[in-house]
Amino acid sequence: MNVDDSAHAVVHDYPGGSESLAPRLGMSPAVLNSKVNPNTSTHKLGLVEAVRISALTEDDRILRAFAQQCGCIVLRAPDANDAAASDMAVLELVAAVGGSQGDLFGSIHRGLADGVLTEAEFALIRTAGTAAMEKVAALLRRLDGMVER
Incomplete structure (x- = not known):
């Protein structure tokens, strides 16, 4: 899965989707939806926002897709x-x-x-x-x- 598709999935798989997640990020659901829509070119998800989304959702799919596209892997750090x-x-x-x-x-x-x-x-x-x-x-x-x- 590529980074754009991963970001879209992470946001929309979050309980309540963008409606629940957007306020935690300080933006409207419409803006968040645009930023993670792979078919929208007017809004783009920034790296800092992607990190915040990953941390808030506790979902590492964006990170894993990023690493995979760069030829790397992600290993979960031991506790x-x-x-x-x-x-x-x-x-x-x-x-x-x-x-x-x-x-x-x-x-x-x-x-x-x-x-x-x-x-x-x-x-x-x-x-x-x-x-x-x-x-x-x-x-x-x-x-x-x-x-x-």
């Missing part, structure tokens, strides 16, 4: 409270990393099983791959919190 963890919590996270890799390889297997990889199949692979990388990042954060400095 800072997860840095100090017990041995059992680390073991659970190691198992989650393994499970996420199984999900990734399973989605690759299913996507390639018929010899044709579709856009939809690749989207599932990308989602599983990103989830796996997020689990690895969380594990690294926890292990870093255990390092005796």
Whole structure:
């Protein structure tokens, strides 16, 4: 999904849509609708506004679309409270990393099983791959919190 389509979806998927979100952004629903309408050229969503929308909605689709268009990926940052963890919590996270890799390889297997990889199949692979990388990042954060400095 491209950035324009993502912005439109984020605003309109928000509970109450632009009618609820626009006042929180300090603008009218009509202006917000124009800014996120991919077919409107008179109003454009600015970067600062996109960041505010993402933060208010707690929806990272605009960021992910932006990163994808630039050839990058977005990994959710591990919770800072997860840095100090017990041995059992680390073991659970190691198992989650393994499970996420199984999900990734399973989605690759299913996507390639018929010899044709579709856009939809690749989207599932990308989602599983990103989830796996997020689990690895969380594990690294926890292990870093255990390092005796």
